[in-house]
Amino acid sequence: MKKNAIVGQSGGPTAVINASLYGIIKEGMAHDEIDRVYGMINGIEGFMSGNYMDLSNDLTAEELELLKLTPAAYLGSCRYKLPDDLSSPFYPALFEKFRVMDIGYFFYIGGNDSMDTVSKLSRYAAHHQSDIRFIGIPKTIDNDLVLTDHTPGYGSAAKYVADTVREIVLDASVYQQKSVTIIELMGRHAGWLTAASAMARKFEGDNPVLIYLPESDFDFEQFASDVDSALQKRSSIIICVSEGLSDSNGKFICEYADEARLDTFGHKMLTGSGKMLENFVRDRFGVKVRSIELNVSQRCSGMLASAVDIEESVQAGIKGVKTALEGITGMMIAFKRTADSPYTMECVTVDVNEVCNKEKLFPNEWISKNGTDVTDDFLAYALPLIQGEPERKMEGGRPVYLYRK
Amino acid sequence: MKKNAIVGQSGGPTAVINASLYGIIKEGMAHDEIDRVYGMINGIEGFMSGNYMDLSNDLTAEELELLKLTPAAYLGSCRYKLPDDLSSPFYPALFEKFRVMDIGYFFYIGGNDSMDTVSKLSRYAAHHQSDIRFIGIPKTIDNDLVLTDHTPGYGSAAKYVADTVREIVLDASVYQQKSVTIIELMGRHAGWLTAASAMARKFEGDNPVLIYLPESDFDFEQFASDVDSALQKRSSIIICVSEGLSDSNGKFICEYADEARLDTFGHKMLTGSGKMLENFVRDRFGVKVRSIELNVSQRCSGMLASAVDIEESVQAGIKGVKTALEGITGMMIAFKRTADSPYTMECVTVDVNEVCNKEKLFPNEWISKNGTDVTDDFLAYALPLIQGEPERKMEGGRPVYLYRK
Numbered sequence: 001m002k003k004n005a006i007v008g009q010s011g012g013p014t015a016v017i018n019a020s021l022y023g024i025i026k027e028g029m030a031h032d033e034i035d036r037v038y039g040m041i042n043g044i045e046g047f048m049s050g051n052y053m054d055l056s057n058d059l060t061a062e063e064l065e066l067l068k069l070t071p072a073a074y075l076g077s078c079r080y081k082l083p084d085d086l087s088s089p090f091y092p093a094l095f096e097k098f099r100v101m102d103i104g105y106f107f108y109i110g111g112n113d114s115m116d117t118v119s120k121l122s123r124y125a126a127h128h129q130s131d132i133r134f135i136g137i138p139k140t141i142d143n144d145l146v147l148t149d150h151t152p153g154y155g156s157a158a159k160y161v162a163d164t165v166r167e168i169v170l171d172a173s174v175y176q177q178k179s180v181t182i183i184e185l186m187g188r189h190a191g192w193l194t195a196a197s198a199m200a201r202k203f204e205g206d207n208p209v210l211i212y213l214p215e216s217d218f219d220f221e222q223f224a225s226d227v228d229s230a231l232q233k234r235s236s237i238i239i240c241v242s243e244g245l246s247d248s249n250g251k252f253i254c255e256y257a258d259e260a261r262l263d264t265f266g267h268k269m270l271t272g273s274g275k276m277l278e279n280f281v282r283d284r285f286g287v288k289v290r291s292i293e294l295n296v297s298q299r300c301s302g303m304l305a306s307a308v309d310i311e312e313s314v315q316a317g318i319k320g321v322k323t324a325l326e327g328i329t330g331m332m333i334a335f336k337r338t339a340d341s342p343y344t345m346e347c348v349t350v351d352v353n354e355v356c357n358k359e360k361l362f363p364n365e366w367i368s369k370n371g372t373d374v375t376d377d378f379l380a381y382a383l384p385l386i387q388g389e390p391e392r393k394m395e396g397g398r399p400v401y402l403y404r405k
Numbered sequence: 406m407k408k409n410a411i412v413g414q415s416g417g418p419t420a421v422i423n424a425s426l427y428g429i430i431k432e433g434m435a436h437d438e439i440d441r442v443y444g445m446i447n448g449i450e451g452f453m454s455g456n457y458m459d460l461s462n463d464l465t466a467e468e469l470e471l472l473k474l475t476p477a478a479y480l481g482s483c484r485y486k487l488p489d490d491l492s493s494p495f496y497p498a499l500f501e502k503f504r505v506m507d508i509g510y511f512f513y514i515g516g517n518d519s520m521d522t523v524s525k526l527s528r529y530a531a532h533h534q535s536d537i538r539f540i541g542i543p544k545t546i547d548n549d550l551v552l553t554d555h556t557p558g559y560g561s562a563a564k565y566v567a568d569t570v571r572e573i574v575l576d577a578s579v580y581q582q583k584s585v586t587i588i589e590l591m592g593r594h595a596g597w598l599t600a601a602s603a604m605a606r607k608f609e610g611d612n613p614v615l616i617y618l619p620e621s622d623f624d625f626e627q628f629a630s631d632v633d634s635a636l637q638k639r640s641s642i643i644i645c646v647s648e649g650l651s652d653s654n655g656k657f658i659c660e661y662a663d664e665a666r667l668d669t670f671g672h673k674m675l676t677g678s679g680k681m682l683e684n685f686v687r688d689r690f691g692v693k694v695r696s697i698e699l700n701v702s703q704r705c706s707g708m709l710a711s712a713v714d715i716e717e718s719v720q721a722g723i724k725g726v727k728t729a730l731e732g733i734t735g736m737m738i739a740f741k742r743t744a745d746s747p748y749t750m751e752c753v754t755v756d757v758n759e760v761c762n763k764e765k766l767f768p769n770e771w772i773s774k775n776g777t778d779v780t781d782d783f784l785a786y787a788l789p790l791i792q793g794e795p796e797r798k799m800e801g802g803r804p805v806y807l808y809r810k
Contacts, residue, residue, distance in 0.1 A: 071576070072572070076581070077579040077580060166806070170476055202808055292700045293698065295698075397567070398604065
């Protein structure tokens with residue numbers, strides 16, 4: 001007997017979260033057990049206030065193909081934590097909406113918090129004999145989910161970092177005088193994206209010559225001596241740092257800048273770790289120094305997306321639908337690396353309860369040179385994930401993306 | 406009788422300054438009058454200390470093709486102002502080097518200051534009956550050179566701005582709550598690049614909804630009321646501002662932030678106009694606000710370069726060689742737009758003395774809505790310059806660029 005499916009996107013955008021949505025829609029429409037594929041607008045939060053669309057009818061075939069290559073979250077997103085108390089009235093209210101819409105399959109594309117949502121809903125369903133299947137599709141540029149080789153979204157963000165840092169290396173090398181360029185990369189607790197900057201190197205010893213991850217305690221004096229010896233060797237040095245650098249007391253180093261900083265209107269100024277270190281280097285070495293924050297383009301650059309990442313994200317969506325149709329619930333789709341060279345991967349399922357509210361940090365054994373570089377093992381791990389450039393539709397010199405009307 | 410040619414790059418990098426270098430090398434090697442094409446390493450400054458290479462011998466055919474699509478300045482650059490006093494010993498010292506190397510043709514690729522160099526050298530040559538021909542090839546992402554329709558480098562930077570702002574618009578629109586995103590773009594005095602953000606719009610009324618150029622006096626209260634009315638209309642608004650915004654007193658607005666700002670170590674913190682306005686908006690409206698500085702990627706992004714810009718930059722180099730071979734000196738190659746749709750352009754020559762030390766600002770008649778937008782006339786002007794994506798050689802998921810050994 002036919003049931004409807006519903007899918008939502010949650011948490012921060014990525015270049016490929018819509019590719020997973022694409023996979024769910026395509027696969028969902030291909031099975032007789034599924035009648036319609038609904039999309040929640042702005043995740044579970046928007047759905048609770050009645051916002052959703054019929055993805056199986058509202059999108060043309062051409063729009064669906066555009067969706068696959070459109071960055072950010074087409075359905076809109078939310079940051080909404082479900083009540084921990086499963087006896088909260090929130091749950092019966094939500095499940096009543098499911099009943100009215102005849103929902104049999106629920107898919108949520110997101111990171112840690114989204115898996116917490118899937119966990120709670122599947123546990124509530126189990127307690128109340130609901131036969132709705134709840135499946136989580138992973139998504140985060142931070143690559144910090146456990147029980148999966150990597151996460152959809154990381155490959156594209158890593159490719160953006162590698163390509164952009166390489167261009168900045170060229171840019172910073174044109175002058176003769178000594179200069180320091182500090183690039184701040186995303187990652188509050190996990191250094192996966194900052195580590196990706198190592199893929200910007202063209203040859204041994206190429207910039208970036210120093211890479212600092214949040215997994216290592218940051219020490220200003222050690223940093224100063226690292227910079228000092230690097231400046232002995234070459235005139236232009238590039239340093240990549242994570243936004244989440246913290247010292248041995250667990251204090252974010254950007255907080256050292258923020259304490260005393262008010263502008264003329266008395267506003268508190270917020271500063272990143274890159275700007276903080278720019279200041280530190282200028283004061284300590286008196287050399288030309290600049291800090292660059294790659295900012296949100298790391299997660300929303302469609303133009304530099306990885307074809308491998310897009311394809312894997314589609315596969316994750318497809319596997320999610322197949323898993324739900326097998327009667328499985330309370331699972332997250334995960335990636336299992338089956339070979340290194342050539343790289344091969346297969347989609348598997350893992351217990352969502354084992355994933356949510358955990359964080360996969362960058363492994364210590366992949367951090368080298370006293371916390372200023374990453375190992376070749378990391379490069380072997382990451383390089384397969386940034387391969388390939390998708391065929392993209394351009395119009396008037398700009399990429400064509402799908403906008404929600 | 407054969408002479409040698411020498412070429413240098415000066416000023417800030419762009420995505421296409423190497424395309425002009427490519428054009429000079431290819432065309433130079435194609436003429437019997439020219440024996441070798443030398444390249445100054447780090448411009449005139451590096452050349453004075455003896456640094457140069459033989460571009461006609463040191464580059465393979467494959468490397469030459471890579472050069473065409475490699476961003477930043479392959480030869481390295483400098484910011485070196487020649488003595489105003491033409492009787493300075495600097496000049497005979499330089500011309501003696503020219504004599505020793507049998508230089509007959511001198512090409513300098515750069516912006517305003519570089520044209521000043523070409524002007525001084527050609528005037529010195531005239532006074533001393535030197536028959537060396539001095540030709541300037543324009544280059545600047547700022548598009549602020551006079552007597553040319555536009556400058557090589559602007560099209561690629563404008564394309565980067567249009568594509569990246571469009572991605573940020575998508576990224577900023579995923580949440581329901583009110584938010585303000587401020588994007589700071591390059592341009593200390595001229596608003597050409599900030600204006601390019603208008604090309605990020607997909608439909609009438611799309612973000613960015615507010616665009617502020619340095620050509621208009623910035624007023625905080627007017628800005629506050631602009632933001633206020635924009636927030637009435639939509640939940641997520643994107644504002645594009647030039648780094649060089651200044652008030653009616655000619656004071657850069659970022660200076661209002663810098664005055665009172667020292668970090669805990671007592672360093673002075675430097676802030677951009679975007680960060681300054683982020684603070685202002687947060688304080689005034691209490692909404693979620695973020696500022697993003699696109700930074701040097703605007704000038705060094707090879708991946709988002711414009712094919713039209715690359716081709717025109719090559720043409721500028723070719724025209725430079727042809728002009729010198731005609732016996733012309735003291736000229737800059739300029740672009741003359743010969744038709745709008747379809748867009749056509751031809752290379753012409755203009756007196757370099759009429760170009761240097763002047764600045765082409767964004768025309769007032771192209772600024773609309775009380776200084777918060779640009780007109781369709783600007784779009785008609787700029788859109789042809791961002792067309793096309795070059796075929797690029799990729800390796801291991803990353804672009805292949807030419808590095809100087």
